[in-house]
Amino acid sequence: MSNPPQSFISRLIRKEQLTQDTYSLYFGRPQAFEFIPGQYIKMILNIDNPDERGTSRFFTIAASPTERDHLMIVTRILQSSFKKTLGNLSIGAEIQMRGPHGAFVLDEKDIRKRVYLAGGIGITPARSMLVYLRDKNLPIPFTLMASFSNKDEIIFQDELTSLSNDARRIIYVITSEEGRIDEEKIKKNIPDILNSLFNISGPPGFVSAMEQLVKSIGVAEENIKTEDFPGY
Ligand SMILES: Cc1cc2nc3c(=O)[nH]c(=O)nc-3n(C[C@H](O)[C@H](O)[C@H](O)COP(=O)(O)OP(=O)(O)OC[C@H]3O[C@@H](n4cnc5c(N)ncnc54)[C@H](O)[C@@H]3O)c2cc1C
Missing domain, CATH: 2.40.30.10 (Translation factors)
Known part of the structure; x- marks a missing residue:
C-alpha cells in the first residue's frame, strides 16, 4: 500500500x-x-x-x-x-x-467508524478522505467535525455537505458562535465513541487540546491518530 x-x-x-x-x-x-x-x-x-x-x-x-x-x-x-x-x-x-x-492516512481495509476532528486548515486531509470514500463507494462510517473561528473562514462546506449521507456526516463548529469542540458536542454527535478511530489535525494547539479531550472521554491511545500543521 x-x-x-x-x-x-x-x-x-x-x-x-x-x-x-x-x-x-x-x-x-x-x-x-x-x-x-x-x-x-x-x-x-x-x-x-x-x-x-x-x-x-x-x-x-x-x-x-x-x-x-x-x-x-x-x-x-x-x-x-x-x-x-x-x-x-x-x-x-x-x-x-x-x-x-505520511502515515496519517485513510486505511480503506480498516472498516471501523471514523471520527475526524479538524481545526481550520487541518480539514485538508479530511476533504481527500471524504471525496475518496464517495468516489470509491466505500461504506466506512465517517463523521467530520470541522472547527473554524468564524463563518468567514469556513472552507469546503458546500462540497462536503453535498457528499454527506447517513454514513458520511459533516458538522461545522463555528467557535465564535458555538464555542469549541467539547465533551458535550462530541457525545451529542458521536454515537459509538469508544469503538471509533479518531483522526485529529490542525494547528498544534488544537491537536493537543483535542487529543487530551478524547482521551479524557475514554478513547484509547491506539484509537487516536494526529497530524500537526506547524506555523498556524
Ligand atoms: C504534515 C503536514 C501537513 C501540512 N499541511 C498543510 C496544508 O494542507 N495547508 C497549509 O497551509 N499548511 C500545511 N502545513 C503547514 C505548512 O507546511 C506551513 O508550515 C504553514 O502553511 C505555515 O507556513 P508559512 O510560510 O505561512 O509560515 P511559517 O514561516 O512556516 O511559520 C509561521 C510561524 O510559525 C512558526 N513555525 C513554523 N514552523 C514551526 C515549527 N515546526 N515549530 C514551531 N514553530 C514553527 C514560525 O516560527 C512562525 O512564527 C502542513 C505541515 C505538515 C507538517
Missing part, C-alpha cells in the same frame, strides 16, 4: 480564492504519482531572498487519489517569503515537489 516518495516537477494549473486569505492551488499530477488520502507533499520554491524558514513547506494533498488530473493543496497566504512567492506564482509556473509522505 505504500508509494515510495519521488521528486517531480509540476505546473500550476489554477488558483481559486476560498476566503479572504485562503486559496486552493491546483497542480498537474504526474500519471505515475500515487498516494493515499491524508498524505502530503513537500513543495520547494525558487525564492531570491528566503527568510529563515527557507524555501520549502509541507502541504497535505487535499485532492483525492481518485482525482487523476490534478494535485490540489489549500493554504493561507500569509507573510512568509515562501507564502508570498507561492501566492504570486503565475499559471504555468513550474514547481519542484517531493512525495508522497
Whole structure:
C-alpha cells in the first residue's frame, strides 16, 4: 500500500480564492504519482531572498487519489517569503515537489467508524478522505467535525455537505458562535465513541487540546491518530 516518495516537477494549473486569505492551488499530477488520502507533499520554491524558514513547506494533498488530473493543496497566504512567492506564482509556473509522505492516512481495509476532528486548515486531509470514500463507494462510517473561528473562514462546506449521507456526516463548529469542540458536542454527535478511530489535525494547539479531550472521554491511545500543521 505504500508509494515510495519521488521528486517531480509540476505546473500550476489554477488558483481559486476560498476566503479572504485562503486559496486552493491546483497542480498537474504526474500519471505515475500515487498516494493515499491524508498524505502530503513537500513543495520547494525558487525564492531570491528566503527568510529563515527557507524555501520549502509541507502541504497535505487535499485532492483525492481518485482525482487523476490534478494535485490540489489549500493554504493561507500569509507573510512568509515562501507564502508570498507561492501566492504570486503565475499559471504555468513550474514547481519542484517531493512525495508522497505520511502515515496519517485513510486505511480503506480498516472498516471501523471514523471520527475526524479538524481545526481550520487541518480539514485538508479530511476533504481527500471524504471525496475518496464517495468516489470509491466505500461504506466506512465517517463523521467530520470541522472547527473554524468564524463563518468567514469556513472552507469546503458546500462540497462536503453535498457528499454527506447517513454514513458520511459533516458538522461545522463555528467557535465564535458555538464555542469549541467539547465533551458535550462530541457525545451529542458521536454515537459509538469508544469503538471509533479518531483522526485529529490542525494547528498544534488544537491537536493537543483535542487529543487530551478524547482521551479524557475514554478513547484509547491506539484509537487516536494526529497530524500537526506547524506555523498556524
Ligand atoms: C504534515 C503536514 C501537513 C501540512 N499541511 C498543510 C496544508 O494542507 N495547508 C497549509 O497551509 N499548511 C500545511 N502545513 C503547514 C505548512 O507546511 C506551513 O508550515 C504553514 O502553511 C505555515 O507556513 P508559512 O510560510 O505561512 O509560515 P511559517 O514561516 O512556516 O511559520 C509561521 C510561524 O510559525 C512558526 N513555525 C513554523 N514552523 C514551526 C515549527 N515546526 N515549530 C514551531 N514553530 C514553527 C514560525 O516560527 C512562525 O512564527 C502542513 C505541515 C505538515 C507538517
